[in-house]
Amino acid sequence: MEDSTIVTDSQGVAPAPPELAPGTLVGERYRLLQELGRGAMGCVHRAWDAEAGRLVAVKLVDRESTIAPRFRRGSKGLLQLRHPGICEATACGRHGGLDYLVTRYYAGVSLDIALRWLGRWEAPNAVRLTISLLEAIAYLHRQGYVHRDVKPSNILLTSEGRPILADFDLAKPFAANTPDSGVFSREALASSLRESAGCLSGTPLYLPLERLRGLPAEPGDDLYAAALVLYQLLTAQLPTDRSDYRDLASLCAAREEPVTPPSQLGAELPRPLERVILRALSPSPEDRYETGEEFIAALRSGECPSGFFRALSSHSA
16 A cells, blocks of 8 residues: 555546646646646646745646545635644645645755655654644644645655645545634535545545544644654554555554554663653554644653653754
Protein backbone atom coordinates (compact mmCIF):
# COMPACT_ATOMS: atom_id res chain seq x y z
CA MET A 1 0.00 0.00 0.00
CA GLU A 2 1.46 3.32 -1.04
CA ASP A 3 1.68 6.49 1.04
CA SER A 4 -0.94 8.28 -1.04
CA THR A 5 -4.19 10.10 -0.48
CA ILE A 6 -7.26 8.21 -1.61
CA VAL A 7 -10.84 9.35 -1.90
CA THR A 8 -13.31 6.56 -2.40
CA ASP A 9 -16.99 7.06 -3.11
CA SER A 10 -19.57 5.96 -5.62
CA GLN A 11 -18.35 8.44 -8.22
CA GLY A 12 -14.58 8.05 -8.19
CA VAL A 13 -12.10 10.84 -8.92
CA ALA A 14 -11.84 12.81 -12.16
CA PRO A 15 -8.49 13.45 -13.88
CA ALA A 16 -6.29 16.37 -12.89
CA PRO A 17 -6.81 19.69 -14.71
CA PRO A 18 -5.13 20.34 -18.07
CA GLU A 19 -1.64 21.78 -18.18
CA LEU A 20 -1.46 25.58 -18.26
CA ALA A 21 1.46 27.31 -19.94
CA PRO A 22 3.80 29.57 -17.96
CA GLY A 23 2.59 33.14 -18.28
CA THR A 24 -1.09 32.22 -18.02
CA LEU A 25 -2.97 34.86 -15.99
CA VAL A 26 -5.36 33.43 -13.38
CA GLY A 27 -7.91 35.61 -11.62
CA GLU A 28 -6.63 38.64 -13.55
CA ARG A 29 -3.63 39.02 -11.18
CA TYR A 30 -1.80 35.72 -10.66
CA ARG A 31 0.68 34.95 -13.46
CA LEU A 32 1.73 31.29 -13.49
CA LEU A 33 5.48 30.74 -13.50
CA GLN A 34 6.12 27.04 -12.96
CA GLU A 35 4.12 23.90 -12.22
CA LEU A 36 5.34 22.48 -8.91
CA GLY A 37 3.31 19.30 -8.69
CA ARG A 38 0.37 17.39 -10.12
CA GLY A 39 -1.83 14.52 -9.01
CA ALA A 40 -5.37 13.19 -8.71
CA MET A 41 -6.30 16.10 -6.43
CA GLY A 42 -5.18 18.85 -8.85
CA CYS A 43 -2.00 20.74 -9.68
CA VAL A 44 0.01 23.48 -7.95
CA HIS A 45 1.88 26.34 -9.63
CA ARG A 46 4.34 28.91 -8.38
CA ALA A 47 2.95 32.25 -9.51
CA TRP A 48 3.46 35.99 -9.27
CA ASP A 49 0.81 38.15 -7.61
CA ALA A 50 0.95 41.29 -9.75
CA GLU A 51 -1.04 43.39 -7.28
CA ALA A 52 0.81 42.40 -4.10
CA GLY A 53 4.20 42.10 -5.82
CA ARG A 54 5.13 38.73 -4.34
CA LEU A 55 5.34 35.02 -5.09
CA VAL A 56 2.31 32.87 -4.31
CA ALA A 57 1.21 29.28 -4.82
CA VAL A 58 -1.89 28.61 -6.94
CA LYS A 59 -3.70 25.28 -6.75
CA LEU A 60 -6.08 24.39 -9.59
CA VAL A 61 -8.82 21.75 -9.71
CA ASP A 62 -11.16 20.86 -12.55
CA ARG A 63 -14.66 22.14 -11.68
CA GLU A 64 -16.17 18.93 -13.11
CA SER A 65 -14.05 16.73 -10.86
CA THR A 66 -15.86 14.87 -8.09
CA ILE A 67 -13.43 16.42 -5.60
CA ALA A 68 -14.25 19.98 -6.71
CA PRO A 69 -17.01 20.51 -4.08
CA ARG A 70 -14.59 19.37 -1.36
CA PHE A 71 -11.93 21.67 -2.76
CA ARG A 72 -14.26 24.67 -2.78
CA ARG A 73 -15.43 23.97 0.75
CA GLY A 74 -11.89 23.50 2.01
CA SER A 75 -10.72 26.66 0.25
CA LYS A 76 -13.44 28.83 1.81
CA GLY A 77 -12.74 27.39 5.24
CA LEU A 78 -8.99 27.87 4.89
CA LEU A 79 -9.50 31.55 4.03
CA GLN A 80 -10.97 32.03 7.51
CA LEU A 81 -8.06 30.41 9.35
CA ARG A 82 -5.13 32.44 10.65
CA HIS A 83 -2.39 30.59 12.50
CA PRO A 84 1.40 30.68 12.01
CA GLY A 85 1.44 26.89 11.60
CA ILE A 86 -1.30 26.72 8.94
CA CYS A 87 -0.81 27.50 5.27
CA GLU A 88 -2.06 31.07 4.73
CA ALA A 89 -4.76 31.31 2.02
CA THR A 90 -5.39 34.70 0.42
CA ALA A 91 -7.97 34.12 -2.35
CA CYS A 92 -10.04 31.56 -4.19
CA GLY A 93 -12.11 31.75 -7.36
CA ARG A 94 -12.79 30.39 -10.82
CA HIS A 95 -10.65 30.42 -13.94
CA GLY A 96 -12.57 29.08 -16.91
CA GLY A 97 -13.42 25.48 -16.07
CA LEU A 98 -11.07 25.42 -13.10
CA ASP A 99 -11.38 26.31 -9.42
CA TYR A 100 -8.31 27.87 -7.86
CA LEU A 101 -6.90 28.60 -4.41
CA VAL A 102 -4.11 31.09 -3.79
CA THR A 103 -1.84 30.64 -0.78
CA ARG A 104 1.37 32.16 0.48
CA TYR A 105 4.45 30.70 -1.19
CA TYR A 106 6.73 29.00 1.33
CA ALA A 107 10.37 28.63 0.38
CA GLY A 108 11.53 25.27 1.69
CA VAL A 109 10.71 21.59 1.32
CA SER A 110 8.04 19.22 2.49
CA LEU A 111 8.72 17.05 5.53
CA ASP A 112 8.70 13.84 3.50
CA ILE A 113 11.60 15.16 1.41
CA ALA A 114 13.44 16.21 4.58
CA LEU A 115 12.96 12.69 5.95
CA ARG A 116 14.43 11.18 2.81
CA TRP A 117 17.40 13.52 3.02
CA LEU A 118 18.08 13.35 6.75
CA GLY A 119 16.75 9.99 7.92
CA ARG A 120 15.90 9.74 11.61
CA TRP A 121 15.85 12.93 13.70
CA GLU A 122 17.22 13.57 17.16
CA ALA A 123 14.44 13.38 19.73
CA PRO A 124 14.49 17.06 20.81
CA ASN A 125 14.16 18.23 17.19
CA ALA A 126 11.40 15.72 16.47
CA VAL A 127 9.41 16.71 19.56
CA ARG A 128 9.85 20.42 18.88
CA LEU A 129 8.44 20.01 15.35
CA THR A 130 5.59 17.81 16.57
CA ILE A 131 4.56 20.32 19.25
CA SER A 132 4.42 23.06 16.61
CA LEU A 133 2.34 20.79 14.37
CA LEU A 134 -0.01 19.94 17.24
CA GLU A 135 -0.49 23.62 18.05
CA ALA A 136 -1.73 24.17 14.51
CA ILE A 137 -3.96 21.08 14.68
CA ALA A 138 -5.41 22.13 18.05
CA TYR A 139 -6.26 25.56 16.61
CA LEU A 140 -7.90 23.87 13.62
CA HIS A 141 -10.07 21.73 15.88
CA ARG A 142 -11.13 24.72 17.96
CA GLN A 143 -12.44 26.24 14.75
CA GLY A 144 -14.60 23.16 14.15
CA TYR A 145 -12.40 21.74 11.41
CA VAL A 146 -10.70 18.34 10.93
CA HIS A 147 -7.84 18.05 8.40
CA ARG A 148 -8.16 14.33 7.53
CA ASP A 149 -4.81 14.05 5.73
CA VAL A 150 -1.99 14.93 8.14
CA LYS A 151 1.21 13.36 6.80
CA PRO A 152 4.79 14.46 5.98
CA SER A 153 4.05 15.37 2.36
CA ASN A 154 1.35 17.79 3.58
CA ILE A 155 3.70 19.48 6.07
CA LEU A 156 5.93 22.21 4.64
CA LEU A 157 9.19 23.15 6.30
CA THR A 158 10.09 26.81 5.97
CA SER A 159 13.69 27.92 5.47
CA GLU A 160 13.79 28.38 9.29
CA GLY A 161 12.60 24.79 9.84
CA ARG A 162 9.10 25.78 11.00
CA PRO A 163 6.35 23.28 10.05
CA ILE A 164 3.34 24.55 8.08
CA LEU A 165 0.26 22.33 7.77
CA ALA A 166 -0.94 22.47 4.16
CA ASP A 167 -3.28 20.80 1.63
CA PHE A 168 -6.80 21.22 2.99
CA ASP A 169 -8.54 19.47 0.08
CA LEU A 170 -10.02 16.82 2.38
CA ALA A 171 -10.60 19.05 5.40
CA LYS A 172 -14.17 19.34 6.62
CA PRO A 173 -16.28 20.58 9.52
CA PHE A 174 -17.11 18.09 12.23
CA ALA A 175 -20.20 17.84 14.37
CA ALA A 176 -18.71 18.40 17.81
CA ASN A 177 -17.67 22.05 17.51
CA THR A 178 -19.37 23.35 14.38
CA PRO A 179 -22.60 24.67 15.99
CA ASP A 180 -20.54 26.79 18.38
CA SER A 181 -17.63 27.84 16.18
CA GLY A 182 -19.55 30.08 13.81
CA VAL A 183 -17.09 29.18 11.04
CA PHE A 184 -19.24 26.69 9.18
CA SER A 185 -22.90 26.89 8.25
CA ARG A 186 -25.45 24.20 9.06
CA GLU A 187 -25.55 23.42 5.34
CA ALA A 188 -21.79 22.79 5.30
CA LEU A 189 -22.09 20.51 8.30
CA ALA A 190 -24.98 18.55 6.79
CA SER A 191 -23.03 18.14 3.56
CA SER A 192 -19.95 16.85 5.38
CA LEU A 193 -21.98 14.33 7.35
CA ARG A 194 -23.67 13.04 4.19
CA GLU A 195 -20.28 12.76 2.51
CA SER A 196 -18.81 10.67 5.34
CA ALA A 197 -21.34 7.86 4.83
CA GLY A 198 -19.67 5.01 2.94
CA CYS A 199 -16.59 7.07 2.08
CA LEU A 200 -12.92 6.71 3.01
CA SER A 201 -10.84 9.83 2.44
CA GLY A 202 -7.22 10.21 3.40
CA THR A 203 -3.97 8.26 3.39
CA PRO A 204 -4.52 4.76 4.83
CA LEU A 205 -1.04 4.46 6.34
CA TYR A 206 -1.81 7.52 8.51
CA LEU A 207 -5.37 6.60 9.53
CA PRO A 208 -6.36 4.99 12.84
CA LEU A 209 -8.16 1.67 12.98
CA GLU A 210 -11.63 3.15 13.49
CA ARG A 211 -11.35 5.27 10.34
CA LEU A 212 -10.10 2.30 8.31
CA ARG A 213 -13.26 0.52 9.45
CA GLY A 214 -15.41 3.31 8.03
CA LEU A 215 -16.29 5.49 11.02
CA PRO A 216 -16.66 9.25 10.33
CA ALA A 217 -13.65 11.51 10.69
CA GLU A 218 -12.97 12.91 14.16
CA PRO A 219 -10.34 15.33 15.53
CA GLY A 220 -8.57 12.38 17.12
CA ASP A 221 -7.67 11.13 13.64
CA ASP A 222 -5.41 14.16 13.13
CA LEU A 223 -3.75 13.56 16.51
CA TYR A 224 -3.12 9.92 15.62
CA ALA A 225 -1.53 11.00 12.32
CA ALA A 226 0.63 13.57 14.14
CA ALA A 227 1.82 10.82 16.49
CA LEU A 228 2.74 8.73 13.45
CA VAL A 229 4.69 11.67 12.06
CA LEU A 230 6.63 11.87 15.36
CA TYR A 231 7.23 8.10 15.25
CA GLN A 232 8.49 8.42 11.69
CA LEU A 233 10.83 11.29 12.59
CA LEU A 234 12.38 9.22 15.40
CA THR A 235 12.67 5.91 13.53
CA ALA A 236 12.74 6.92 9.82
CA GLN A 237 9.88 4.51 9.21
CA LEU A 238 6.22 3.92 9.96
CA PRO A 239 5.11 1.05 12.23
CA THR A 240 3.08 -0.26 9.28
CA ASP A 241 5.57 0.54 6.53
CA ARG A 242 6.11 -3.06 5.38
CA SER A 243 5.46 -4.68 2.03
CA ASP A 244 2.84 -7.10 3.43
CA TYR A 245 0.40 -4.23 4.16
CA ARG A 246 -1.06 -4.12 0.68
CA ASP A 247 -4.75 -3.73 1.44
CA LEU A 248 -7.07 -2.30 4.07
CA ALA A 249 -7.78 -5.69 5.65
CA SER A 250 -4.13 -6.40 6.42
CA LEU A 251 -3.58 -2.80 7.54
CA CYS A 252 -6.55 -3.09 9.92
CA ALA A 253 -5.08 -6.28 11.34
CA ALA A 254 -1.78 -4.48 11.95
CA ARG A 255 -3.59 -1.55 13.64
CA GLU A 256 -5.17 -3.97 16.14
CA GLU A 257 -1.72 -4.64 17.63
CA PRO A 258 0.42 -2.21 19.68
CA VAL A 259 3.14 -0.54 17.63
CA THR A 260 6.78 -1.51 18.03
CA PRO A 261 8.41 0.86 20.58
CA PRO A 262 10.68 3.35 18.78
CA SER A 263 13.61 2.36 21.03
CA GLN A 264 13.49 -1.14 19.53
CA LEU A 265 14.05 0.42 16.11
CA GLY A 266 17.16 2.31 17.14
CA ALA A 267 15.60 5.60 18.30
CA GLU A 268 17.34 7.28 21.23
CA LEU A 269 14.70 8.87 23.45
CA PRO A 270 13.70 9.02 27.12
CA ARG A 271 11.47 6.17 28.28
CA PRO A 272 8.72 8.58 29.42
CA LEU A 273 8.61 10.13 25.94
CA GLU A 274 8.26 6.69 24.44
CA ARG A 275 5.29 6.02 26.73
CA VAL A 276 3.65 9.23 25.46
CA ILE A 277 4.09 8.10 21.85
CA LEU A 278 2.80 4.58 22.51
CA ARG A 279 -0.29 6.00 24.23
CA ALA A 280 -0.94 8.36 21.31
CA LEU A 281 -0.75 5.36 18.95
CA SER A 282 -2.85 2.99 21.04
CA PRO A 283 -5.15 0.70 19.00
CA SER A 284 -8.09 1.92 21.13
CA PRO A 285 -9.16 5.56 20.71
CA GLU A 286 -10.31 5.62 24.36
CA ASP A 287 -6.68 5.16 25.45
CA ARG A 288 -5.26 8.01 23.33
CA TYR A 289 -5.04 11.74 24.05
CA GLU A 290 -8.39 13.43 23.45
CA THR A 291 -7.18 16.87 22.36
CA GLY A 292 -4.15 18.48 20.84
CA GLU A 293 -3.68 20.47 24.03
CA GLU A 294 -3.58 17.28 26.09
CA PHE A 295 -1.06 15.68 23.73
CA ILE A 296 1.14 18.81 23.85
CA ALA A 297 0.95 18.89 27.64
CA ALA A 298 2.07 15.25 27.80
CA LEU A 299 5.06 16.03 25.58
CA ARG A 300 5.97 19.10 27.66
CA SER A 301 5.13 17.94 31.17
CA GLY A 302 6.75 15.78 33.80
CA GLU A 303 6.00 12.70 31.68
CA CYS A 304 9.41 13.51 30.16
CA PRO A 305 12.49 14.18 32.31
CA SER A 306 13.62 17.77 32.84
CA GLY A 307 17.03 17.09 31.33
CA PHE A 308 15.39 16.21 28.05
CA PHE A 309 13.65 19.57 27.96
CA ARG A 310 16.86 21.42 28.62
CA ALA A 311 18.07 19.73 25.43
CA LEU A 312 14.80 20.62 23.73
CA SER A 313 15.27 24.29 24.69
CA SER A 314 18.80 24.32 23.35
CA HIS A 315 17.60 22.91 20.02
CA SER A 316 14.88 25.56 19.87
CA ALA A 317 17.30 28.44 20.41
